[in-house]
Structure formats: structure tokens, C-alpha cells
Amino acid sequence: MKRTLCIAAALLVGAAAWAQQALGPGTGIVSPEINADNTVTFRYFAPKAITVQLTGDFLPVRRVDMQEGRDGLWTYTTEPLKGELYSYSFVVDGVRTMDPSNIYQNRDIATWTNIFTLSAEKGDAGWYYEVHDTPHGNVSHVWYDSPTLGCTRRMSVYTPAGYEDSPKAKYPVLYLLHGSGGDEDAWLELGRTAQILDNLIAEGKAEPMIVVIPNGVYYNRAAPGAAVNMFQPTMANSRSDSTIEIENSFPDIIKYVESHYRVKKGAAYRAVAGLSMGGRQSSALARHYPTTFGYIGQFSGVVIPQGEDDPALKALFAAKPKLFWIGVGKDDGVKKNSLILKNYCDAKGYPCEYYESDGGHIWRNWRVYLTIFAQRLFK
Amino acid sequence: MKRTLCIAAALLVGAAAWAQQALGPGTGIVSPEINADNTVTFRYFAPKAITVQLTGDFLPVRRVDMQEGRDGLWTYTTEPLKGELYSYSFVVDGVRTMDPSNIYQNRDIATWTNIFTLSAEKGDAGWYYEVHDTPHGNVSHVWYDSPTLGCTRRMSVYTPAGYEDSPKAKYPVLYLLHGSGGDEDAWLELGRTAQILDNLIAEGKAEPMIVVIPNGVYYNRAAPGAAVNMFQPTMANSRSDSTIEIENSFPDIIKYVESHYRVKKGAAYRAVAGLSMGGRQSSALARHYPTTFGYIGQFSGVVIPQGEDDPALKALFAAKPKLFWIGVGKDDGVKKNSLILKNYCDAKGYPCEYYESDGGHIWRNWRVYLTIFAQRLFK
Numbered sequence: 136m137k138r139t140l141c142i143a144a145a146l147l148v149g150a151a152a153w154a155q156q157a158l159g160p161g162t163g164i165v166s167p168e169i170n171a172d173n174t175v176t177f178r179y180f181a182p183k184a185i186t187v188q189l190t191g192d193f194l195p196v197r198r199v200d201m202q203e204g205r206d207g208l209w210t211y212t213t214e215p216l217k218g219e220l221y222s223y224s225f226v227v228d229g230v231r232t233m234d235p236s237n238i239y240q241n242r243d244i245a246t247w248t249n250i251f252t253l254s255a256e257k258g259d260a261g262w263y264y265e266v267h268d269t270p271h272g273n274v275s276h277v278w279y280d281s282p283t284l285g286c287t288r289r290m291s292v293y294t295p296a297g298y299e300d301s302p303k304a305k306y307p308v309l310y311l312l313h314g315s316g317g318d319e320d321a322w323l324e325l326g327r328t329a330q331i332l333d334n335l336i337a338e339g340k341a342e343p344m345i346v347v348i349p350n351g352v353y354y355n356r357a358a359p360g361a362a363v364n365m366f367q368p369t370m371a372n373s374r375s376d377s378t379i380e381i382e383n384s385f386p387d388i389i390k391y392v393e394s395h396y397r398v399k400k401g402a403a404y405r406a407v408a409g410l411s412m413g414g415r416q417s418s419a420l421a422r423h424y425p426t427t428f429g430y431i432g433q434f435s436g437v438v439i440p441q442g443e444d445d446p447a448l449k450a451l452f453a454a455k456p457k458l459f460w461i462g463v464g465k466d467d468g469v470k471k472n473s474l475i476l477k478n479y480c481d482a483k484g485y486p487c488e489y490y491e492s493d494g495g496h497i498w499r500n501w502r503v504y505l506t507i508f509a510q511r512l513f514k
Numbered sequence: 515m516k517r518t519l520c521i522a523a524a525l526l527v528g529a530a531a532w533a534q535q536a537l538g539p540g541t542g543i544v545s546p547e548i549n550a551d552n553t554v555t556f557r558y559f560a561p562k563a564i565t566v567q568l569t570g571d572f573l574p575v576r577r578v579d580m581q582e583g584r585d586g587l588w589t590y591t592t593e594p595l596k597g598e599l600y601s602y603s604f605v606v607d608g609v610r611t612m613d614p615s616n617i618y619q620n621r622d623i624a625t626w627t628n629i630f631t632l633s634a635e636k637g638d639a640g641w642y643y644e645v646h647d648t649p650h651g652n653v654s655h656v657w658y659d660s661p662t663l664g665c666t667r668r669m670s671v672y673t674p675a676g677y678e679d680s681p682k683a684k685y686p687v688l689y690l691l692h693g694s695g696g697d698e699d700a701w702l703e704l705g706r707t708a709q710i711l712d713n714l715i716a717e718g719k720a721e722p723m724i725v726v727i728p729n730g731v732y733y734n735r736a737a738p739g740a741a742v743n744m745f746q747p748t749m750a751n752s753r754s755d756s757t758i759e760i761e762n763s764f765p766d767i768i769k770y771v772e773s774h775y776r777v778k779k780g781a782a783y784r785a786v787a788g789l790s791m792g793g794r795q796s797s798a799l800a801r802h803y804p805t806t807f808g809y810i811g812q813f814s815g816v817v818i819p820q821g822e823d824d825p826a827l828k829a830l831f832a833a834k835p836k837l838f839w840i841g842v843g844k845d846d847g848v849k850k851n852s853l854i855l856k857n858y859c860d861a862k863g864y865p866c867e868y869y870e871s872d873g874g875h876i877w878r879n880w881r882v883y884l885t886i887f888a889q890r891l892f893k
Contacts (some may be wrong), residue, residue, distance in 0.1 A: 162624075183607040185562065228562040233612050238624055239744055245541075245617055251744060266742050271666065275654035278675070287650065296657070345634055363645050364617055365630060396680055 151226075164208070167223075167251050168234040175253070175304050179225050179234065182207025190231075191223030192499065198226060218261030220327065222248045227471040241325050243498070244316035244368050260499075263506055264327040264336070267335035269294030274329055276319070276361065279391035281489050282385035288350055290388065291319045293329055294396070295336055295343040305399045307513040308345045308392060310380075310428075311505070312409025312416050314436075316370045317348045318358035322505075325409075325498045331506050342513040344406075344457035345396055351413055355378035355426065378438075381416050382423045389427075390434040400456065401429075406512050408432025410501040411469070421456070422447035430458045430512050433476075434504040435496055439463060440479040458511055460488045462504035466495040525594050526764030543587070546630050553592040558613065559606050561586025565831075570602030576603060579803070598784075599706065599879065601627045620704050622877070623695035623747050639847035639878075641713070642885055643706040648716035649797040653708055655698070655740065662763035667729055668736035669767065670698045672708055673775070674715055674722040674796050679759060684778045686722045686892040687771060689807075690884070691760075691788025691795050693815075695749045697737035698729045701884075704877045711843055712884050721892040723785075724775055728767050730792055757817075760795050761802045762811035767804070779832065780808075785891050787811025789880040790848070797858065800802075800835070801826035804862030809837045812855075813883040819858040831864040837890055839867045841883035844876040 166178040177189055179201065181380070187209040188198040193216050201209040222241065225232045233240065234249045241250050255260040272295045278287045298306065311328065313321040322328045328346055335341035354377075356362055393400060407428045409417035414436025421431040422438060425447070440448055452459075463473040473489070480487035490507065492500050528754035540578045545557040556568055558580065565587040567577040572595050580588040601620065612619065613628045620629050634643040651674045657666045677685065690763050692700040701707045705726055714720035733756075735741055772779060786807045788796040793815025799812040801817060804826070819827055831838075838859070841886065842852040852868070869886065 181607070181608075182608050183564065193766045227606070227609075228560070230560050230562075230606075231614060233614075233626070235612075235626075236746075238621055238626065238738055238746060240626070242617055247612070247614075247619070249616065265744075266736075268742055271657045271668070271740075273654055276648045277650055277652045277678075289650070299656075357645075359617055361650075363647055368733065369614075399758060444713060461561065 144198050145149065147380075148236075155184065157399050162236045162510050164236040164448075166234055169251070169253055170212070173217075173253060173255055174212050174337050175216060175221075175251070176212045177201065177223070177225075178236065179209045179227070179513055180207055180231075181209060181227055184209070186226075186228055188226040190225060190226055191221060192497070193219070193221045193223070201225075211461065216253055216255070218253055218255035218259030218337070220250060220252045220261060220264045220502065222250050224248055244370060260503060260506070262319060263331050263504065266330055267334060267337070269333055271301065271333050272296050272329060272500075274323060277391075277395075279283050279388065281384050281387040284353060284380070286356055289319055289340065289361050290350060291323055291348040292396070293323075293332060293348075294344040295332065295345070297398075298345075302397075306343060306345045307365065307395045307404035307406070308396075309406040309430075309509070309512060310347050310349070310388070310407065311350045312407070312413030314347065314409075314413055315412035316368050317413075318352065318355065320358045322346075322348045326505060327502055328505065331502065332509060335506070335509055340369050341509045342507075343397060344513060345392070347392055349381075351377065351409070351416055351422055353377050377412070378416050378419045382444040385420055385424070402426055403429045404513060406430035406432065408434060408460075408505070408508055409434045409436065410504075411496065412419070414469075419456065420498055421451055421459075426454045427453040429456055430460075430508075431456055432458075432460045432462070432508045434462045434501050434505065434508075435467055435473075436475045437469070437473050439472050439475045442490075445479070448479070448483070448485065450482070452480075459486060460489065460494065460508055460511070461491070462490040462500070462507070464494040464496065464500045466493075469496065490504075541615045543615040546615055547585075547652075548630070548632055549591070550885065552596075552632060552634055553591050554595060554630070555589060555591045556602070556604075556613070557615065558588045558606070558611075558690075559586055560588060563588070563606050564607075565607055568602060569605055569606040570600060570877070572598070572600045572602070573762030580604075588625055595632055595634070597632055597634035599629060599631045599643045599881065600639060601629050602779045603627055609680070622700075622704055623749065639882060639885070642710050643881065645709055646713060646716070648712055650712050650714075651675050651708060652678065653702060656770075656774075660763050660765065660766040662682070662766050663732060663759070664871065665735055668698055668740055669729060670702055670727040671775070672702075672711060672725040672726070674711065676722065677776075681776075684776045685722060685724045686779050686783035686785070687726055687775075687783040688787065688809075688888070688891060689726050689728070689767070691728065691730045691786070691792030693788075693790030693792050695731075695747050696732065696792075697734065697747065698727050699737045701725075701727045705884060706881055707884065710881065711888060714885065714888055720888045723888075723892060724771070724777060726767065726771055730756065730757050730760055730761065731789070731797055757795050757798045761798050764799055764803070781805055781838065782808045783892060785809035785811065785837075785887075787813060787839075787884070787887055788815065789813040790815045790875065791884075793848075801832055804830040805833045808835055809839075809887075810835055810882065811837075811841070811887040812852070812881050813841045813844065813887075814846055814852075816848070816852050816855045818851050820856045824858070827858070827862070831859075831862070837867065838889055839869070840866060840892070841869045841871065841879070843871050843873040843875065843879045843884070845872075846879075848875065
């Protein structure tokens with residue numbers, strides 16, 4: 136440990152020698168360290184701190200105290216963890232702080248959080264979120280024209296391994312929608328879409344498909360960094376009416392995709408799914424365009440039936456979608472509406488699948504729902 | 515300010531309510547705030563901290579002390595700044611810390627740093643690094659096969675606005691190489707390549723071109739996050755011999771690009787440039803393949819002449835490259851070698867352009883060199 140700290144101390148002094156060198160050497164500390172028994176050790180160097188705590192979605196309590204060594208290095212080791220993608224932060228003297236020893240982090244709306252994946256065994260959730268030595272799909276950030284919204288807008292497109300070298304092959308498309316305050320990067324970064332699809336396809340569990348991830352906040356053209364002005368995203372970026380605008384402008388997206396990629400057309404080859412606000416949008420798009428999507432996934436967000444004999448649902452199920460799927464956590468506030476929709480469908484004899492997981496309105500669930508849903512598509 | 519702090523305090527308490535909600539609300543504090551006179555105000559909420567300092571590449575000294583208000587909010591306002599992309603961090607009780615109120619950040623090897631752009635007037639450096647309301651090119655992350663290295667590898671490809679909708683147009687290609695410890699994301703994130711090219715092309719100052727950004731560390735297949743294992747990148751990832759491996763495998767990259775994109779072929783339509791290690795690679799590629807590239811950019815890195823009558827340089831200049839360009843900072847340790855090459859070329863009558871900027875071995879210079887170099891290409 137002495138050597139580690141020696142490096143850490145040297146870097147602490149030298150980290151801001153801007154004039155000559157902006158190259159980033161890291162801290163020299165290993166954190167997090169995934170141990171052989173699937174416990175995980177966290178380390179943070181703060182010799183003057185009074186308290187350093189760890190907060191993370193793998194802890195049974197909200198925060199735990201880290202222990203200070205006499206060298207100013209604070210540490211904490213967890214119980215053995217299951218395979219998952221986990222998020223955490225340090226709380227130093229009451230203030231939330233990133234782990235400077237871990238370059239891996241995700242941004243959820245306006246908050247960065249450190250992450251790590253742990254693959255306890257092949258095929259567990261964490262395993263699907265990691266990169267394995269399989270063929271990889273490409274990910275593009277594409278500007279498309281939306282005449283309906285009067286601007287060009289950015290979307291992310293995953294094309295499966297083999298797409299580039301199979302010039303005659305055509306592929307089905309999953310349209311995948313993010314939540315309130317999110318953007319066209321969210322399903323890639325927080326949702327691990329490319330890793331999940333790469334792994335499912337390589338294992339033969341999902342069909343090779345294109346995944347299109349538009350920006351679902353109609354008055355934003357693009358994610359922060361790709362958009363004009365360095366805006367700070369907020370939940371308020373999403374308004375209840377954004378579903379209507381996305382409904383109306385969605386044909387622009389399909390038109391672009393079907394004219395710029397080699398895709399199979401028709402409802403049997405189109406799926407739409409989304410989380411939270413994107414779940415409501417997915418639900419609304421299916422209602423609005425009953426013959427467009429053969430597969431509908433509503434993750435922690437639905438449109439509840441309108442009246443006792445909802446004509447939109449009637450038209451949708453008259454078109455015989457191959458899959459109408461609801462996923463929600465048992466502690467999610469959206470569960471109530473999800474069950475209203477589920478029970479309505481059951482009463483009407485509409486085939487509707489309902490999947491209830493543990494937990495609430497969180498990305499951990501949405502990654503699982505995508506992993507399950509993607510395996511059901513285009514078969 | 516009271517309202518801001520009220521929100522900040524509430525978030526401080528509520529930030530880690532993992533069980534129900536992982537959505538990121540941000541801090542409610544505005545930092546940095548770019549003021550009308552181009553001064554910039556930084557804010558950090560840390561009621562228990564003893565000292566909070568600001569370090570950044572816009573300060574005349576290495577660190578400045580921030581002032582604590584009695585509400586625990588530390589602030590600092592700069593002098594008026596020129597248009598640029600700037601980097602900064604806070605140093606809280608001696609420990610380097612990110613600004614949790616600013617989602618914008620760059621990773622340089624293993625260190626994250628907050629950034630902001632400031633556009634003092636149209637056409638200044640900062641202006642070129644911002645997104646403006648112009649047509650935007652697409653950016654793809656593509657896996658290509660490298661038989662020479664025995665694996666598939668990832669690269670980034672910028673295609674200019676209009677590429678997708680001009681199915682018969684062909685484009686020239688700039689191959690752009692990163693430095694030691696970098697990867698195929700570095701020129702996009704730290705280098706602002708898409709923004710610079712979008713803006714130069716929209717202003718009519720650069721020709722529409724494709725920019726290909728490979729991974730220049732031959733034993734890495736991809737950047738962290740896209741690669742197997744969550745490795746921490748280090749400078750040691752680059753070895754002096756990586757130039758040779760990249761030289762030998764570079765035809766795999768050109769072959770992929772010229773078979774998967776609509777490109778103009780021949781030296782008149784190929785440029786290669788790179789920074790630091792990538793500058794040495796660019797220099798080495800031009801020597802190794804004297805008839806392949808018509809434009810060669812060496813940013814803070816060159817291969818010095820081998821002997822008094824260097825046969826590789828002789829062959830290269832016999833092929834009459836349209837531009838052989840060296841850019842280096844006057845405080846850069848690489849300046850000495852750059853001048854050796856420049857003086858050699860002058861003595862031999864080889865046309866070689868030499869551009870010396872202020873400053874050292876830093877991204878601020880490499881963005882400027884790209885901005886200048888790109889305007890000279892394919893005309």
C-alpha cells in the first residue's frame with residue numbers, strides 16, 4: 136500500500152501542472168477492486184476528511200462509513216455481490232464526490248455516478264452488460280431531418296455485427312425510447328444496449344436487429360454536448376405533452392431509417408419500446424399507429440385505457456400485434472397504471488404480457504426488461 | 515442565492531435515495547456561469563471544507579483560493595477570458611474534485627476534468643469548438659477487421675453533413691491519430707473534431723471530408739468501455755514500438771475505409787495527421803508509404819531524419835506531397851526534434867511548413883493545429 140500512496144501523493148501535488156502537460160495520469164489507486172470472492176473494495180485518498188462514506192445501489196443501507204487508514208486512505212469492502220452493473224459515489228464530509236480512481240461513470244440526466252460491472256457467472260445480468268470477445272455491432276450518431284418538428288435531430292443507431300459485410304441482408308428494427316430528462320445517449324450508456332444486443336445475438340438468443348434510439352424530448356435536437364449551447368438537462372425538459380409531439384413526428388424517424396438502412400418493412404419487423412416517459416411514448420405510438428409495430432414494450436410507463444371501450448386499444452389489438460409487453464417493478468409508482476392496463480386487456484381478451492420485477496423506477500430494471508424483451512422479437 | 519442553496523441542501527440529503535429512484539437531478543447550483551463580460555464564476559457547495567481551490571488552464575497561477583460564503587457556497591470569478599475550450603477542477607482540502615454542477619467533462623487517459631467553452635466572438639478558437647446551428651456530420655463507432663493484428667478493432671468515423679443524402683458523391687479522407695494513452699474517442703472528445711469540421715465546412719473554409727480516427731495503441735482493440743474488461747488506461751499503454759505495428763497494420767484501415775465509404779482514392783485525397791505519439795505515427799506512415807498520403811500533419815511529434823541522406827524522406831518528397839506540415843508549441847519538449855526535421859527539410863530543399871504556437875504539449879494546441887491543418891486539405 137505504501138507504494139500506492141506514494142504515487143497518489145505525488146499526483147496530488149502534480150495533478151494541475153497545466154502549463155506543460157494536460158495528460159491525465161490517474162490516481163495510482165485501485166478503486167473499485169473486484170476481489171476473487173465477488174466482494175468489492177473501494178478506496179479514496181483524503182487525509183484531511185473527517186468522514187468518508189460510500190453510497191451505492193448494492194448496499195443494504197443508504198450509506199456506509201469507510202474506514203481511514205493512518206495514511207489518509209479510506210477503504211470499504213462489500214459483502215459478495217451478484218453479477219450486475221452497479222453505481223456508487225463517495226460522500227466526503229457530507230458532499231457527494233466522484234471516485235477519481237475509476238474512469239467508468241454514467242450520466243443520468245444531470246448527475247454523474249461511478250459504475251462498475253461484475254460478472255459473477257456467465258449469463259447473469261452483469262455478464263450481459265460487459266463486453267465479451269464476440270462480434271460487435273457498430274453505433275452511429277446520425278442527424279436526420281424532421282419536417283414535422285422543423286429541424287434536424289440526432290439519434291443513435293446500433294447496427295448488428297455483420298451488417299456492413301452483408302450488403303444484401305435486411306434487418307428488423309427496434310425503436311427504443313428513453314425517459315424524462317434523458318436523450319439519445321441514455322440507452323447506450325445507462326442502458327448498455329450495444330453490449331446487451333451484442334451478447335444476446337452472439338449467444339443466438341436474439342435475432343440480429345437494428346436498434347434506433349431517437350431523442351424523445353421533442354424540443355431538444357440532441358443530447359448535451361452534441362446540441363447548441365452547453366445546457367444542463369433537467370427533468371423539466373420533459374413535459375406531459377411531449378408524447379403527442381413524438382407521436383406526430385415519429386413517421387419522420389421511420390422514414391429516415393427505412394430509406395438509409397437495409398431494413399425489413401412492415402409491422403412484423405418493427406418493434407417499439409421505452410422506459411418511463413419512453414414507455415408512455417411507446418404505448419402512445421402503438422395506439423396512434425395500430426398497424427405499424429408488431430411488438431410493443433412498455434417499461435415502467437404506460438398509457439392507461441381511455442374509457443370503458445377504448446377505441447385505440449381495440450384497433451391496436453384488431454391488428455394482432457405479436458407481443459404487447461409490460462414490465463414494471465413491484466415498488467414502482469407506475470405499477471398501479473401498469474396493472475390497470477393489464478387488467479383491462481385481460482378483461483377484453485387482448486393478449487398482454489405482464490412482467491413484474493423487484494425494485495422500483497430504476498435503470499437496473501430497464502436493462503433487465505430490454506434483455507428479456509429483445510429475446511422475444513422477430514421470431 | 516437563497517433559493518439555489520435551499521435546493522442544493524435538499525439534494526445533498528436526497529441524492530442517494532437509490533431504492534426508488536436513480537434519476538439524476540443535478541445540484542441546483544449554476545457552475546460555471548459565463549457572465550456577459552466573459553468573466554466566469556465557479557461555485558461549489560461544501561459547508562465543512564477548510565479550503566476550496568480552483569485549478570484550471572485559464573488561470574495565471576496554478577491554483578486560486580475560492581471564497582466561502584456563510585452558507586457553505588464557495589465562489590470564484592475569473593478575469594475576462596478569451597474564446598476557448600477550458601478545463602478545470604476544484605481542490606477541496608487538498609483533494610482534486612469534479613464540479614458536480616457541470617455535466618460537461620473530458621477524460622484524458624485516466625483523468626476526468628470539467629470543461630466549458632466560451633465563444634468571445636465569432637471565429638475565435640472557442641467558437642470553432644462549439645456546436646452552432648449548421649448542418650452536422652454523423653459520427654460512427656465502427657469495428658473493422660485487421661488481419662495484420664489478428665483481431666477486429668474499433669475506430670471512429672466522421673462523415674460530413676450531406677454524405678448520407680448524396681449517394682453518388684465521393685469524399686477525401688483525413689486519418690487522424692491520437693497520442694499515447696489515448697484512443698479512438700480522444701480526438702472527438704478532447705479534440706472537438708466533429709465541431710471543428712462542422713464549423714469549418716459550414717463556413718466554406720474546409721472541404722467536406724471524412725475523418726477516420728483509429729485506435730493507435732496496437733494491442734488495444736478499443737477505448738475503455740467498448741473493450742473487453744474495464745481497464746484503466748495508462749501512458750504505459752503506448753510503447754515506442756507501437757509506431758511500427760501501426761505502420762504495418764495501417765493498410766487494413768485504409769482498405770476498410772475505401773471499401774465501406776464513398777471515398778476518392780489516391781494520395782491527393784488522403785491526409786494523415788496525429789498528435790504526440792500520433793504525430794510520430796503520422797510521420798512514420800508518410801515515410802513508410804511515401805505515395806499514399808498527399809497531406810501529412812505532425813502535431814507535437816515527428817520522426818527525425820535517419821542519417822545525413824535519409825532515403826525515406828527522399829522517397830517521400832520525390833512523390834511531391836502537397837503539404838508536409840509540422841505544428842509544435844514553443845514550450846514543448848518535442849520542439850527540438852521538430853526543428854531538426856524542419857531544418858533538414860530546408861537544407862534538402864524539401865517543402866516543409868513549420869507552425870510554432872505558444873504553450874506546450876497540450877490539447878489546446880492540438881485543436882488549433884487541426885483547425886489550421888484541415889483548412890489546407892484537398893484544395
